[in-house]
Amino acid sequence: MAKLNLLLLLVLLACALGLVTSQQQARKLFSRLELEQGRSRELDVEYGQLQLESSTWGLHSRVAKIASGTLGLRMPDPRRVRVIELRDAVAKP
Amino acid sequence: MSLASAPALVRLPTWRARFMLFAFLAAFGVLVGRSVYLQALRTEFLQEKGEARYARVLEVPATRGRILDRNGDALAISTPVRSVWAIPEDVRASPAQLQRLGALLGTPPHELEKRISDAAHDFVYLKRQIPPEIAARVADLGIPGLYQHREFRRYYPGGETMAHVVGFTGVEDSGQEGIELAFQSSLAGTPGSRRVIKDRLGQVVEDVESIRAAHDGKDLHLALDGKIQSLAFAALKAAVEAHNAKAGAAIALDARTGEVLALANVPTYNPNNRARLTGAQLRNRVITDLFEPGSTLKPFTVALAVELGKVTPQSVIQTAPGTLTIGHYTIHDAHAAGALTVAQIIQKSSNVGAAKIALGLPREEMRELYRRTGFGAPPQLGFPGEAAGKVREARTWRPIEQATMAYGHGISVSLVQLARAYTVFARDGDIVPLSLVKTGMPAAGRQVVSPETARAVREMLEAAVQPGGTAPRARIMGWRVAGKTGTARKQENGGYAAHKYIASFVGFAPASDPRLVVAVMIDEPAAGQYYGGAVAAPVFAQIMQGALRLLNVPQDAPLAPVELPGESDDAKEST
Numbered sequence: 001m002a003k004l005n006l007l008l009l010l011v012l013l014a015c016a017l018g019l020v021t022s023q024q025q026a027r028k029l030f031s032r033l034e035l036e037q038g039r040s041r042e043l044d045v046e047y048g049q050l051q052l053e054s055s056t057w058g059l060h061s062r063v064a065k066i067a068s069g070t071l072g073l074r075m076p077d078p079r080r081v082r083v084i085e086l087r088d089a090v091a092k093p
Numbered sequence: 094m095s096l097a098s099a100p101a102l103v104r105l106p107t108w109r110a111r112f113m114l115f116a117f118l119a120a121f122g123v124l125v126g127r128s129v130y131l132q133a134l135r136t137e138f139l140q141e142k143g144e145a146r147y148a149r150v151l152e153v154p155a156t157r158g159r160i161l162d163r164n165g166d167a168l169a170i171s172t173p174v175r176s177v178w179a180i181p182e183d184v185r186a187s188p189a190q191l192q193r194l195g196a197l198l199g200t201p202p203h204e205l206e207k208r209i210s211d212a213a214h215d216f217v218y219l220k221r222q223i224p225p226e227i228a229a230r231v232a233d234l235g236i237p238g239l240y241q242h243r244e245f246r247r248y249y250p251g252g253e254t255m256a257h258v259v260g261f262t263g264v265e266d267s268g269q270e271g272i273e274l275a276f277q278s279s280l281a282g283t284p285g286s287r288r289v290i291k292d293r294l295g296q297v298v299e300d301v302e303s304i305r306a307a308h309d310g311k312d313l314h315l316a317l318d319g320k321i322q323s324l325a326f327a328a329l330k331a332a333v334e335a336h337n338a339k340a341g342a343a344i345a346l347d348a349r350t351g352e353v354l355a356l357a358n359v360p361t362y363n364p365n366n367r368a369r370l371t372g373a374q375l376r377n378r379v380i381t382d383l384f385e386p387g388s389t390l391k392p393f394t395v396a397l398a399v400e401l402g403k404v405t406p407q408s409v410i411q412t413a414p415g416t417l418t419i420g421h422y423t424i425h426d427a428h429a430a431g432a433l434t435v436a437q438i439i440q441k442s443s444n445v446g447a448a449k450i451a452l453g454l455p456r457e458e459m460r461e462l463y464r465r466t467g468f469g470a471p472p473q474l475g476f477p478g479e480a481a482g483k484v485r486e487a488r489t490w491r492p493i494e495q496a497t498m499a500y501g502h503g504i505s506v507s508l509v510q511l512a513r514a515y516t517v518f519a520r521d522g523d524i525v526p527l528s529l530v531k532t533g534m535p536a537a538g539r540q541v542v543s544p545e546t547a548r549a550v551r552e553m554l555e556a557a558v559q560p561g562g563t564a565p566r567a568r569i570m571g572w573r574v575a576g577k578t579g580t581a582r583k584q585e586n587g588g589y590a591a592h593k594y595i596a597s598f599v600g601f602a603p604a605s606d607p608r609l610v611v612a613v614m615i616d617e618p619a620a621g622q623y624y625g626g627a628v629a630a631p632v633f634a635q636i637m638q639g640a641l642r643l644l645n646v647p648q649d650a651p652l653a654p655v656e657l658p659g660e661s662d663d664a665k666e667s668t
Contacts, residue, residue: 027298034297048159048170055167055250060323078571079652 147290148301155282156245157266158310160259160273162319163352163531168259169273171245171266175228176221183238184209190236197231198223221264222246247273249364251319254326257377258317258356258529261364270375272315272529274477282310314531316352321345321640325355328635329613333359336618336628342378343632344512345640346610348601351516351525351536353474354609354640356380356509381478383505384614387581388442388563388625389599390501392518392550395439397462398450400546406436406553412445419493424448439553440562442578444500451499452492459495460487465541466514466524468506474529482506501579508597512612515599518554518575519607522547551575555604558630567600567630568655569638571648575607576600576633578625583617593617598629602637605649611636 067073131139160169177198186194186209188202195202198220208217221244223231228241247262249255260271267281268274285307290299325343333341345355362374376382398404415429426445430437438446451459463469469484483505490498497503506514509527516538517524523538542550554575558567563578576599583593599612613629613636622628 027292030300031292031296031298044156045173048156048172051159051167052170052172052248052250055170058166059250059252059254060320061254061327064323064327078648083648085647 147292148288149291150286150288150304151297153285153287153307154243154245155284155307155309157247157262157282158280158312160280160313160315162315162317162322163354164319165314166319168251168255168315168317168319169247169249171247173225173243174222174246175225175241176244177219177223177228177231177239177241179209179217179219179239180215181209181211181217181238182215184236185238186236190234194219194231194234194236194239197227197234251322252365253361253363254323254357255317255319256361256364257358257379258315258322258353259364261367270477271377272313272476275475275529276313280310280313283308316347316350316354316528316531317356318354318640318643320643321636322355322357324639324643325611325636326357326359326361328632328639329357330359332613332615332628332632335620336615336622337620338615338628339617339619340373340378341613341615341632342382342508343611343613343636344379344509345636346512346516346527348516348519348525348607348610349535350532351513351527352532353509353527353529355636377476377478378614378616379508380472380474380476381480381507383480383482383507384595384597384616385504385581385584386501386506386511386597387579387595388444388447388500389511389577389579389597390504390506391439391442391447391499392554392577393462393466393514394447394451394454394459394499395435395553396517396542396546396550397454397458398435399549400542401454401458403453404435404450406434406549408435409433410435410438410446410449412438412443412449415445417445417448417496419448419452419496420491422493422497424496436553436556439550439577440556440559442557442563447499448496451496454495456487456490456495459498460484460490462541463504465539466517467510468504468514472507472509472513472527474509474527476529479509480507482510501581508612508614511597511599512610515601515610515612517541518547518551519601519610520547551604551607554600558600563624564598564600564626564630565655566626567598567633567637569602569634569641570655571650571652572602572637572641572646573604573650574600574602574634574637575604576630578630580623580625594623596623596625596628598625598633600633600637602641603646603649608644608646609637609640611640 157171159167162168191202191205195205198205200220205219208219211217231239232241245266247266249259249261251259258271260273261269262273263269268277273280285303285305287303288301289297290301292298325345329341329343332338341359343355343357344353346352347354356379358376358378360374362370399406409432411432412426413429413431415426417424424444426443430441430443433441433443433446435450438450463484469482471479471481494503513524513527520538521544522542523540525536525538554577555573556562557577558564558574564576567574567576579597579599581595582589583595584590585593595614595616596618597612597614599610601607601610611633613632615628615632618628
């Protein structure tokens with residue numbers, strides 16, 4: 001009887017320690033998850049800022065100004081533009 | 094004598110053992126009592142106290158949705174910024190620190206000092222919405238009593254080009270103008286909060302519960318096309334400057350879907366820097382301003398007459414001698430012409446002709462047509478401040494009013510209503526609901542006139558931009574266009590102002606299969622010219638040419654250079 005009790009006590013101890021370890025593991029993992037989620041939010045913010053930057057640099061009036069000013073591009077005369085009709089576009093009404 | 098031989102054990106009195114037993118039991122009793130008290134009676138309070146040591150409620154911020162154009166380019170984005178605030182009582186700053194703080198915040202140090210020494214308040218903002226980099230340097234100063242918190246600030250990369258459509262938000266991140274106000278409920282997010290367990294280092298180790306879930310605002314895809322918009326804005330701005338005009342407005346609609354592709358206003362403002370704004374800058378003239386449309390309304394009179402079978406495009410109407418007197422009022426044509434066909438009345442924009450046609454029409458039918466083409470009712474865009482315009486009840490019309498209404502006087506409309514009404518001719522006689530939000534689907538229209546009538550009027554409108562019409566300057570190379578000019582005297586103090594005009598042009602292209610409707614309005618051109626055909630039509634042509642090319646619309650006209658008439662050859666419309 002005493003032996004059985006001792007055995008059960010050991011099992012109980014093992015279980016208790018296991019519980020503590022798994023709890024610790026869970027908390028560690030959760031803290032990592034939190035960290036990553038924070039990073040994802042930061043990246044979201046950065047994405048927004050980059051989008052803002054891209055929109056600002058790609059402003060159509062700015063592009064047009066640089067194209068015609070710095071690069072010396074100009075709109076082709078419509079007579080020099082050839083319009084190609086796609087075959088499947090013709091098939092459609 | 095030995096110990097063993099000692100007398101029998103000393104017997105202690107029994108009461109001592111009893112006493113000890115009782116003492117021990119009593120001690121246990123106290124312990125049990127205390128634990129019952131703590132565990133059962135005060136448990137809630139104690140648990141609360143315990144939780145307060147490690148559990149925290151965190152705010153989960155929600156960002157406002159972005160506004161994008163139809164190609165996915167950003168028109169409005171929220172990004173986090175910092176606000177610096179102080180508890181005046183706690184601030185301990187040396188003059189040198191204040192000096193540096195003032196330099197960082199862009200506020201004079203004495204102004205800062207005044208705010209910090211304000212003992213009446215427990216909380217003062219020193220500066221709101223500063224970029225995170227500057228905020229970090231402010232934090233590095235290490236002034237006690239100075240705090241920061243995170244806020245969102247809205248940026249508008251489109252700037253003044255898009256200002257009137259997109260609008261802006263206030264400092265509390267709620268919409269105040271334009272789309273930002275109209276779609277406030279779907280753009281705004283709802284911040285949430287959750288309870289977590291933090292460890293000694295302040296790291297979150299366990300999520301206890303989510304008190305309120307955070308919902309980010311929804312992104313909004315507008316129907317607006319950034320390229321057409323900037324094209325329209327540039328053309329309009331150049332025209333307003335060239336003609337020394339007070340203001341201008343333009344709108345471009347997709348005739349198939351009813352989407353608003355461009356909506357431009359001059360004067361405008363920069364939504365990123367809204368210091369010193371005036372009402373004139375803020376006004377979205379396309380939607381909120383009403384004006385007498387003038388001749389742009391003639392096609393509707395003619396359409397009704399054709400629809401009712403009163404005239405055909407070839408019917409001849411005598412407009413000589415260029416005036417028509419009804420009661421005490423005389424209607425004038427700018428250029429007296431003789432007998433004109435109905436098609437020529439539109440082409441030459443004859444007031445007398447239009448008035449004569451209108452007098453043969455039942456006024457209830459005219460009123461009904463205006464109502465069905467959307468005049469006199471808000472255009473239902475969901476935009477703040479939509480003007481309804483005014484069309485009076487038919488039974489109050491006197492004959493002279495019926496005649497002047499035929500050429501767009503005595504009725505007030507907004508530019509968006511006018512553009513929308515022209516979808517009747519751009520489509521086969523039906524009118525579509527407009528949308529500021531991208532739909533990408535052909536819209537279902539409501540029939541106003543028969544397809545035959547719409548096509549007949551479309552042909553007349555095409556003739557109006559040919560040489561001999563009022564707006565040869567509206568033509569573009571490669572595509573057939575159709576449209577109508579309007580020149581109306583402005584109303585002032587109950588009468589018509591002597592030299593103040595509103596020049597307008599509404600048209601669509603390609604005429605063989607209309608894709609785009611563009612309306613342009615120039616308010617008080619003051620550089621000599623004021624006719625719609627000379628002032629507004631060239632803007633229309635610029636916008637239309639660029640937009641058709643951007644949309645890859647197949648060409649339907651031979652590629653011959655458009656011959657522009659000299660200034661003196663310009664046919665002038667009467668109104």
